[in-house]
Amino acid sequence: MRVRLQATVLSLVALLVFGLGVPLALSVAGSAGQTLFLDRLTDTARFASLAQRPLIQGQPDLIAAELRRYAEVYGIAVAVLNQDGRPTVTSGTVPGAVRLDLADTRVAGQVQSALAGRHSEPGPTLVPWDEGTLVLAEPVLIDGDVRGVVVTESPTAQARQEVMLWWVLIATVGMIAFCLALLVALPLVRWILRPVRRLDEATGSLVEAVVSGREVDRVGEESGPAELQQLGRSFDMMAASVGEALAAQRAFVADASHQLRNPLTALKLRLVNLEGHVDTEAEEHREAAVAEADRLNQVLDGLLSMARAEASAGELVAVDVDTVVAERAADWNVVAVAREVSLDVEGSTDGVRALAPPRGLEAVLDALLDNALKFTGAGTSVCVRTSTVDEKVRLTVRDHGPGLRAEELERATDRFWRSTAHQNVAGSGLGLSIVAEIVARSGGSLKLDLPAGGGLRITVELPAANS
Structure with missing residues (x-):
């Protein structure tokens, strides 16, 4: 924008000059x-009178x-010349003087016009590159007859040299004026665009600051046009409002999830304590209430995980992928064995973090x-594969x-989205949302696809840490 604005200003100045x-x-x-x-016409008319x-x-x-x-x-x-157009007397050949050629078409034309009684008229504009001479012819009138x-x-x-000197002077003054305009235009454009640059920088850091819970950098620009200053103040108010709203939302989710845990735990204990104290017809409803309490507990856990994932944005650390994969696979292998599922780990990142x-x-x-083992049937496998691709760490779970x-x-x-085919499977619908949130905050990417042979393959790419 700065280049375009400078080009516009300089173009207008150039057009003006x-x-x-x-x-x-x-x-x-x-x-x-x-x-x-006029000078030569006066002399020519004088000689016409003397002749x-x-x-x-x-x-x-x-x-x-x-x-x-x-x-x-x-x-x-x-x-x-006489009235027949023949020369009567001439100035002769004089060193340094112009040689008059009566056979020249310009001279002949002027002579014929004068013999017809017409006076000379101004010729074309005198320009430095035109080396032609000035030819004038005036009739000699005696008693009204030519x-x-x-x-x-x-x-x-x-005369052409004088014109050239004037043109050089005009061009020099024009170039000086253009250079002065350039010197004025550059700081003027910077002054105009300074608030825009600050807005651009603030906009770029707004999302990161808001989602990480940090205070948003204020534009606070007091220079530039009044309209852009007002825009900067409006941006500061908007950014502050967004930050406060998102912080309040996070606080509400975290507080609500935490505060609901105690009464939910108490409710579940009461339902469990009712076992054996309700009649047969009510036992089915008690068991359903316990299951719903468990499901609500899972939702609260997911909300707390989501709140922690959002709050941790902007604080990236280097993680040894192979070590983390090995530890988590060992812990989840207990669940896999219980469900008769084979949990396989393949590939390596060769120490890349x-x-x-x-x-x-x-x-x-x-x-x-958790998502893979939940949906994989007994006798099948879940494969975890790690690799490095183009300075990125790739993690695939299939x-x-x-x-x-x-x-x-x-x-x-x-x-909270669940496929209609999985409504009978326990879960809150927040697992992949949490993954997407963490990956996005890490500057990575998340991809879901359907591999040959059935099932679901989820690929996560995270930026590799600089060594």
Whole structure:
């Protein structure tokens, strides 16, 4: 944005300089050409007046000396022609003066126009690269009749040089003005965009700060346009509100989960103590109430795990993947043996450590293995595989259970979501949500797919720790 804004400002300045400089340069050239034309027209008209007597009396020598002297002083060639267009007297060949060529088309055109009684008109704008001369022809009038023509051909080198000097001066002033505008534009653009840059930095750190429970960095920008300052203050208010709302939500979930545990435990004890003290018809309802209490206890455990996963965001530590996998597999192997399931660990990360929140990798493995063993039938296996791919640590857990439908894979990580085919299986629907939360906070990725042979395969990729 800074580059585009600077380009816009400099383009406008360049257009302004160009828009003023070009007309001024053309005006200077036009003024120099007009001055030269009027000066030479005055001299030509004067010679036309002096040529009347020599033409009447047939004595051209009366004006020859003056024409030659004029050519010597000013370098301008002069010729007096009779009414037939033939030369009567000329300034002759003078060193340093222009040589008048009566056969030249420009000269012939001016002579014919003067013989017709028309006076000379200004020519095209005088520009430095045009090396042409100025040709003027004025009729010699005697009693209203055209009796001859006076032609002058003037050099324009000096006038063109003056125009060039003026153009160089105008270009120099224009470049100086552009450079000054550049020096002013750069700090001006930085001043305008400073609040925008602070907003961008604050926006980038907003999510991390909010989810980790840290105080959001305030923009607090007191420079820049008033509108952007107000935008910065509005952003600070919004960020503070979001942080407070999320903190209140976390506190509510954690407090509610913790506070509900005691009455729930007491309720379950009362239900268990009722065993053998209710009639046969009520025993079925008592057992259902105990099962619901267990299920509610699982939900509270999931909510506490989710709250801990969210609170640990931003605190990444290096974890030895092989060690954690071996420890968790050994603990869950007891459950696998009890359910007649084979728990296999394959692959190795060769000592590469992954970045994850404290106890985050353990929580991921617990959730994945619990989910896999829950749905895998007896006589099948659950495979845990570790590897490293492109500076990332890959952890894959594959089971041989009923799996999911293809359209359900995207919803599997939603909180409290359960497949309609698994409603009779115990669980809170928070396991994969917790995994997704921890993986996202670690800067990794989570993928669910349906491998050949049935079941579900869950792949977690975590960034490898720099050695």
